[in-house]
Amino acid sequence: ATSVSLSPPSSSLRRAQHVVERWLRQGQRGGWRRSPPFWASPPSCTSPPPCTQRTRRWTPTPPSRWTRWTRSSSAAGCVRFRTPTPTLTLTATLPPPQQTNTKRxxxxxxxxxxxxxxxxxxxxxxxxxxxxxxxxxxxxxxxxxxxxxxxxxxxxxxxxxxxxxxxxxxxxxxxxxxxxxxxxxxxxxxxxxxxxxxxxxxxxxxxxxxxxxxxxxxxxxxxxxxxxxxxxxxxxxxxxxxxxxxxxxxxxxxxxxxxxxxxxxxxxxxxxxxxxxxxxxxxxxxxxxxxxxxxxxxxxxxxxxxxxxxxxxxxxxxxxxxxxxxxxxxxxxxxxxxxxxx
Incomplete structure (x- = not known):
């Protein structure tokens, strides 16, 4: 059996970083809905997916309600999900009934x-x-x-x-x-x-x-x-x-x-x-x-x-x-x- 390394060359790695960073920026605006390809792993990953290492710059921070990363065996361990919109509960306090104004x-x-x-x-x-x-x-x-x-x-x-x-x-x-x-x-x-x-x-x-x-x-x-x-x-x-x-x-x-x-x-x-x-x-x-x-x-x-x-x-x-x-x-x-x- 022939063993093939899936680690991209350095130039490809830079291109992948550029693509993923662009995806992240789009994700912050709510525009990205596709999972990144299997080869778009964090830079420190040298082994085939699923990868388990994470670097801080790969974790999208603002806004946290838009994106998060989690492990997934189907997408190289890097999948973005939109978190559910929180339910808004409105409460109101009604004023006590007023006495009838006869003059009015x-x-x-x-x-x-x-x-x-x-x-x-x-x-x-x-x-x-x-x-x-x-x-x-x-x-x-x-x-x-x-x-x-x-x-x-x-x-x-x-x-x-x-x-x-x-x-x-x-x-x-x-x-x-x-x-x-x-x-x-x-x-x-x-x-x-x-x-x-x-x-x-x-x-x-x-x-x-x-x-x-x-x-x-x-x-x-x-x-x-x-x-x-x-x-x-x-x-x-x-x-x-x-x-x-x-x-x-x-x-x-x-x-x-x-x-x-x-x-x-x-x-x-x-x-x-x-x-x-x-x-x-x-x-x-x-x-x-x-x-x-x-x-x-x-x-x-x-x-x-x-x-x-x-x-x-x-x-x-x-x-x-x-x-x-x-x-x-x-x-x-x-x-x-x-x-x-x-």
């Missing part, structure tokens, strides 16, 4: 801006939090406009708020004029309680089906959650109110069955709009008895369930019959809407 909200500039919006534009947000149709939400939106334009004093009260969509509409409508009115929200915030003996058979059957888990239609429409009918937890309602950016101190959340909470609650002296949506006889009758007298002349009373549930209709009929008053019906189709102007 209740300004001509803000009211002028809000007056450019209609309920139709805001409906994609509101409809997620209400079961009331857009037509009837538009009706209470306009009612808030009316009491503001006519100068009717008093707060706005809603009994039976579910997840707060209808209240959102009234709040946003009121912000077009002022941020002085208080909003009172009465609800169990834990779903509808069982109907009483004064309620109709339809209500009792519907409630029993839900308790047995047999009302799949209402479950599919998110009207039943965890066996609770019309479940609207308080945090969800408060979040909906926060969306409006209305002053937080203007909201009053009263949790519990209204027939239990009304007798022990310090109610507003004046009410401009009273909207009732608690479905059953006992709650509707208590709401009328405790709050109707506080409704100001020119104020509006809405009973959302007058046509839907017999108990609510019975309570309204008994209350107005006792006072010798007639109901002014606005719509006759199902589900109908009734309101009274005091």
């Amino acid at each position: 909200l209740d300004s001509p500039a803000v009211r002028k801006h809000l007056n450019t919006f209609s309920l139709r534009e805001l409906w994609p947000v509101i409809h997620m939090w209400t079961m009331v149709s857009q037509r009837w939400v538009q009706f209470v939106w306009d009612a808030v406009e009316t009491v503001n334009k006519e100068g009717i004093e008093g707060d706005i009260v809603e009994a039976g708020v579910w997840k707060g969509g209808c209240t959102m509409a009234m709040v946003l409508s009121n912000m077009r004029h002022n941020t002085h009115r208080n909003f009172w929200l009465f609800d169990t915030f834990d779903g509808l309680p069982p109907p009483s003996k004064e309620d109709d058979e339809k209500a009792k059957v519907s409630y029993d089906l839900i308790q047995k888990g047999l009302d799949k239609t209402r479950e599919a429409n998110r009207l039943v959650e965890n066996g609770k009918w019309n479940y609207g937890p308080l945090p969800v309602v408060m979040n909906a109110m926060a969306f409006t950016n209305y002053p937080r101190d203007k909201f009053h959340f009263i949790k519990g069955k209204v027939e239990d909470t009304l007798p022990v609650t310090k109610l507003p002296d004046k009410i401009a709009i009273l909207r009732l949506d608690t479905d059953w006889y006992l709650s509707t009758k208590a709401e009328l008895e405790y709050m109707y007298e506080r409704l100001q002349p020119g104020g509006l009373l809405f009973v959302d369930d007058f046509c839907s549930w017999g108990g609510s209709r019975k309570a309204v009929a008994e209350f107005f019959e006792a006072k010798g008053m007639d109901a002014f019906e606005i719509a006759k189709e199902e589900p109908c809407l009734h309101y009274w102007k005091k």
Whole structure:
């Protein structure tokens, strides 16, 4: 066998050094991607590859993130690799939420801006939090406009708020004029309680089906959650109110069955709009008895369930019959809407 020396002559060595140094300069700029040929070994190497000796001038220094040398049996022990780009992790610290600035909200500039919006534009947000149709939400939106334009004093009260969509509409409508009115929200915030003996058979059957888990239609429409009918937890309602950016101190959340909470609650002296949506006889009758007298002349009373549930209709009929008053019906189709102007 013939032995052949792979050590290049001195002139070739100088040329190789020149080529490798050029590669190194290109590598520092990120331009070299090919491994050097097998004969481009460090100058002190006299044996065939792989070579194990290193000299300082052969070690690329700046920038270290671009190149490094390592042993490799496939490329004469000298191979350049691009090190992985380090992962950059961004962190941020958010400032604490600021308190609502009432003076900033209740300004001509803000009211002028809000007056450019209609309920139709805001409906994609509101409809997620209400079961009331857009037509009837538009009706209470306009009612808030009316009491503001006519100068009717008093707060706005809603009994039976579910997840707060209808209240959102009234709040946003009121912000077009002022941020002085208080909003009172009465609800169990834990779903509808069982109907009483004064309620109709339809209500009792519907409630029993839900308790047995047999009302799949209402479950599919998110009207039943965890066996609770019309479940609207308080945090969800408060979040909906926060969306409006209305002053937080203007909201009053009263949790519990209204027939239990009304007798022990310090109610507003004046009410401009009273909207009732608690479905059953006992709650509707208590709401009328405790709050109707506080409704100001020119104020509006809405009973959302007058046509839907017999108990609510019975309570309204008994209350107005006792006072010798007639109901002014606005719509006759199902589900109908009734309101009274005091």
